[in-house]
Amino acid sequence: MRSIGSAAAAGVAAVALAVVGAVAVLAVWRSGGAGFDVAWLPSWGARLAFRLDGLGALYGLLATGIGVATFTYATAYLPRHLEHEERPQAEGGRFHALMALFMVAMVGLATAQDLLLLFVFWDLTAIASYLLIGYDRQRREARLSALMALLVTGVSAVLLLIGLLVLRAEFGTTSIPALLERAQGGGAVTLAGALIAVGALAKSAQVPLHFWLPRAMAAPTPVSAYLHSAAMVAAGVFMLSRLHPLLATSRPLLDGLLVVGLVSMAVGGLLALGADHLKRLLAYSTIAQYGYVVTMLGVGGASGAAAACFYVLAHALAKSALFMTSGAVTEATGGKALSEVGGLARAMPALAVGSGLAAAGLAALPLTIGFFKDELFFKAAAERGTWLAVLAVASAALTFAYITRFWTGIFLGDLRRPVRALPGRLVVPVVVLGGLVLAGGLVVAPFAALSEAAAQVTAAAPVAVAAAYHLDFRAENVMALAAYALGLVLVAGRPALAGVLAGFARLGRRAGPERAYVAGLAALNRLSNAIHDVELRDLRTRVVAVLVPAGALVGVGVAVTPFEGAYLVGSFSRGDLPLVVALAACALAALVVTRLRRHLALALGLSGVGFSLAVAYELLGAPDVALIAVVIETLFMLLFVAVFALLPRAVLRRESRLAVAGTRRFRDPVVGVISGVLVLLVVWAALSRPTPTDASADRQLELAGAAHGKDVVTVILADFRGLDTLVEVTVVVVALLGVAALLRRGKLW
Amino acid sequence: MVARLLLVPVLMVAAAFLIKGYLDVGDGFGAGVIAALGVLLQYLAFGRAAVERVLPVRHAPKLAVGGLLVALAVAFVPALGGRAPLEHAPAPGAEVIHLGSLELLTAVAFDVGVFALVLGMVVATIHLIASTVDERGERP
Numbered sequence: 001m002r003s004i005g006s007a008a009a010a011g012v013a014a015v016a017l018a019v020v021g022a023v024a025v026l027a028v029w030r031s032g033g034a035g036f037d038v039a040w041l042p043s044w045g046a047r048l049a050f051r052l053d054g055l056g057a058l059y060g061l062l063a064t065g066i067g068v069a070t071f072t073y074a075t076a077y078l079p080r081h082l083e084h085e086e087r088p089q090a091e092g093g094r095f096h097a098l099m100a101l102f103m104v105a106m107v108g109l110a111t112a113q114d115l116l117l118l119f120v121f122w123d124l125t126a127i128a129s130y131l132l133i134g135y136d137r138q139r140r141e142a143r144l145s146a147l148m149a150l151l152v153t154g155v156s157a158v159l160l161l162i163g164l165l166v167l168r169a170e171f172g173t174t175s176i177p178a179l180l181e182r183a184q185g186g187g188a189v190t191l192a193g194a195l196i197a198v199g200a201l202a203k204s205a206q207v208p209l210h211f212w213l214p215r216a217m218a219a220p221t222p223v224s225a226y227l228h229s230a231a232m233v234a235a236g237v238f239m240l241s242r243l244h245p246l247l248a249t250s251r252p253l254l255d256g257l258l259v260v261g262l263v264s265m266a267v268g269g270l271l272a273l274g275a276d277h278l279k280r281l282l283a284y285s286t287i288a289q290y291g292y293v294v295t296m297l298g299v300g301g302a303s304g305a306a307a308a309c310f311y312v313l314a315h316a317l318a319k320s321a322l323f324m325t326s327g328a329v330t331e332a333t334g335g336k337a338l339s340e341v342g343g344l345a346r347a348m349p350a351l352a353v354g355s356g357l358a359a360a361g362l363a364a365l366p367l368t369i370g371f372f373k374d375e376l377f378f379k380a381a382a383e384r385g386t387w388l389a390v391l392a393v394a395s396a397a398l399t400f401a402y403i404t405r406f407w408t409g410i411f412l413g414d415l416r417r418p419v420r421a422l423p424g425r426l427v428v429p430v431v432v433l434g435g436l437v438l439a440g441g442l443v444v445a446p447f448a449a450l451s452e453a454a455a456q457v458t459a460a461a462p463v464a465v466a467a468a469y470h471l472d473f474r475a476e477n478v479m480a481l482a483a484y485a486l487g488l489v490l491v492a493g494r495p496a497l498a499g500v501l502a503g504f505a506r507l508g509r510r511a512g513p514e515r516a517y518v519a520g521l522a523a524l525n526r527l528s529n530a531i532h533d534v535e536l537r538d539l540r541t542r543v544v545a546v547l548v549p550a551g552a553l554v555g556v557g558v559a560v561t562p563f564e565g566a567y568l569v570g571s572f573s574r575g576d577l578p579l580v581v582a583l584a585a586c587a588l589a590a591l592v593v594t595r596l597r598r599h600l601a602l603a604l605g606l607s608g609v610g611f612s613l614a615v616a617y618e619l620l621g622a623p624d625v626a627l628i629a630v631v632i633e634t635l636f637m638l639l640f641v642a643v644f645a646l647l648p649r650a651v652l653r654r655e656s657r658l659a660v661a662g663t664r665r666f667r668d669p670v671v672g673v674i675s676g677v678l679v680l681l682v683v684w685a686a687l688s689r690p691t692p693t694d695a696s697a698d699r700q701l702e703l704a705g706a707a708h709g710k711d712v713v714t715v716i717l718a719d720f721r722g723l724d725t726l727v728e729v730t731v732v733v734v735a736l737l738g739v740a741a742l743l744r745r746g747k748l749w
Numbered sequence: 750m751v752a753r754l755l756l757v758p759v760l761m762v763a764a765a766f767l768i769k770g771y772l773d774v775g776d777g778f779g780a781g782v783i784a785a786l787g788v789l790l791q792y793l794a795f796g797r798a799a800v801e802r803v804l805p806v807r808h809a810p811k812l813a814v815g816g817l818l819v820a821l822a823v824a825f826v827p828a829l830g831g832r833a834p835l836e837h838a839p840a841p842g843a844e845v846i847h848l849g850s851l852e853l854l855t856a857v858a859f860d861v862g863v864f865a866l867v868l869g870m871v872v873a874t875i876h877l878i879a880s881t882v883d884e885r886g887e888r889p
């Protein structure tokens with residue numbers, strides 16, 4: 001019982017966090033925005049700079065506000081989901097924590113004012129999304145989908161990072177406000193913009209990097225309702241909006257966005273019209289809807305920015321509600337596709353009304369917030385040109401058609417399956433979001449103000465979001481009417497088009513970019529296996545694989561370094577005798593090791609090398625190093641012996657008698673001797689030319705007193721290079737975890 | 750018997766290396782390894798079961814993590830006050846409290862963290878290996 005309680009508590013905590021976040025974002029934005037800015041990586045000029053401006057407020061409110069709705073939904077959905085999957089209820093806590101992590105990452109992304117911070121939060125969202133999509137980790141499909149989402153968005157994120165670094169190199173700052181102030185066109189900026197755009201478009205699931213999104217529908221429904229409506233996919237267009245003033249310096253770049261957006265609108269819309277699976281239909285719709293936003297960002301200017309920002313807001317409200325509807329319907333009936341459900345309006349009236357409002361919003365009917373999103377969209381499109389206006393009407397008609405089909409398919413017609421009662425928390429969030437869609441259609445001012453503030457940041461200029469009803473025959477209204485009419489025709493004519501749509505979907509599967517992804521992944525796997533075979537066949541081959549390239553590099557270094565004065569034979573006094581003896585013992589032990597066959601003898605021989613070296617350190621006046629060498633050698637020898645005790649004696653005996661295979665018999669000694677000789681040459685040359693008085697060593701000796709120490713080695717470890725030590729000891733703990741994982745399946749004791 | 754007698758002196762030596770580390774040869778890392786060697790000697794002499802009955806070695810993982818936390822705290826608590834990470838107190842030139850050859854410095858606390866971490870890590874590793882050997886039973 002206790003574990004059920006803790007998972008539920010995690011869910012409640014996530015909801016509370018989202019509520020607090022939403023209220024905080026709203027309050028801070030209403031009071032004019034705020035932020036803070038502290039040094040982070042001074043040597044990089046990177047700062048922990050956050051600021052809640054208009055754009056940050058829009059995306060921050062989406063992340064937290066939609067978060068409240070979806071997290072509430074998840075508290076009811078997840079226990080049922082875990083029950084279906086036959087998993088313990090306690091695993092729910094992880095889910096809620098990951099959702100909350102995602103929300104935090106989104107808010108961080110929305111408010112970050114530094115390029116490096118932007119990237120850090122960007123990748124954090126990718127990691128959280130990977131874990132969330134693959135939440136049903138016992139399912140192969142979920143794991144593959146999570147990996148696909150991670151690879152597509154992660155590999156493109158590397159391009160994004162390169163783009164950000166190009167910007168840093170070009171303008172000498174990572175601060176976004178300073179960057180936008182200095183924004184001016186140029187080859188480097190265009191290149192950076194293109195790289196950033198690729199990363200952003202992959203995140204927003206735009207063609208041709210859209211294929212991960214339908215696959216990601218393997219995730220539990222709250223993940224789709226959150227990540228794939230308002231958060232993860234929104235991050236892409238957010239990035240484009242945040243850096244839009246830079247992108248806008250290059251007309252070809254904006255035209256590229258326009259083309260990608262239009263193609264995504266068409267591809268997503270057509271796939272959605274043909275789709276049967278509920279969630280996948282919505283995923284295709286998301287591709288198309290973010291296509292609208294990308295198109296608007298490509299149009300640019302005041303009207304483009306206004307339309308893009310308002311569109312993101314309106315779409316997120318509606319789409320999130322529709323995703324939750326699909327999850328509720330599947331929970332109630334078990335049906336996952338349009339062909340499996342129907343006639344639910346009578347059985348689930350509240351859900352029907354809530355999702356009906358959301359669907360009306362997406363279809364841009366009057367009295368919903370969606371009407372204004374299309375109004376602004378049509379206005380911006382018409383300003384750009386007639387051809388774009390025509391395409392806009394066509395894709396609005398597609399949206400109208402597939403969303404009508406979605407809603408009527410679920411709620412009208414004949415009841416096909418028995419309906420189970422649902423807990424209120426699976427329905428209320430849908431109704432609330434549907435209510436917001438309606439409220440936005442009646443009183444648009446607050447929503448317009450929010451997107452106006454965001455659009456001003458995007459366009460870096462004053463923007464007015466002029467959303468209002470006009471009862472006249474202006475272009476927007478005519479285009480809306482045309483879209484409805486065309487949409488109705490599409491709905492009516494869809495049965496005739498079914499073959500064409502199915503063919504389009506089949507073409508996408510056969511020759512689409514997903515094929516390239518799968519083939520690329522398989523090729524990478526083959527390459528990796530091939531390298532693995534060469535390098536890791538056995539320990540000796542592995543050592544050779546390290547020594548040969550390293551030896552080649554050292555050899556080149558030796559060859560190009562002038563020989564003059566490099567290999568001096570110094571003088572030899574009687575006082576050096578003990579040192580020479582110690583080193584000779586070391587060399588002798590090393591030679592003996594090469595001839596030994598028994599494992600225990602090998603371990604002893606190796607520690608002989610170590611102990612002789614420790615003596616040499618002591619003689620050279622480095623007692624700290626000598627001490628460590630002695631204790632470490634002792635420890636290692638004992639651990640060696642302990643590990644031998646783990647191996648069956650017969651295996652050890654067989655291994656020690658094994659003849660070395662023919663080619664390796666010559667290869668190993670030759671490689672060893674050559675690399676040894678090269679190391680000798682390098683060390684010899686280095687010692688022949690002592691560096692002209694190492695100033696830093698003297699300085700450290702001098703400073704040791706100021707740090708209250710007399711043993712300079714310890715002072716260096718604990719003070720001067722303390723951060724290095726810190727990282728190293730952290731690695732020690734990680735190594736312990738590794739040992740535990742290998743020997744005891746992760747149990748530490 | 751000798752092994753049992755040796756444990757306390759070994760730990761003493763380790764403690765000395767740790768405490769005197771800032772003034773003389775030795776530091777937390779070396780002290781940790783020496784102390785761990787003392788424990789390892791007990792394992793070799795008496796076997797795992799006897800040692801784990803007598804000595805409080807089962808806290809080794811906690812010791813390792815605790816040491817890491819101490820080191821991290823010393824490193825990053827100054828950062829909360831707006832100073833550089835690992836900025837040690839007392840500052841250069843300031844007065845230091847001496848207890849014999851022990852200086853009360855945050856740098857020494859850092860070293861103690863390293864000591865605890867190394868000791869815990871090595872003892873835990875010894876335990877992991879030893880218990881795996883025990884589990885597999887007598888070898889053929």
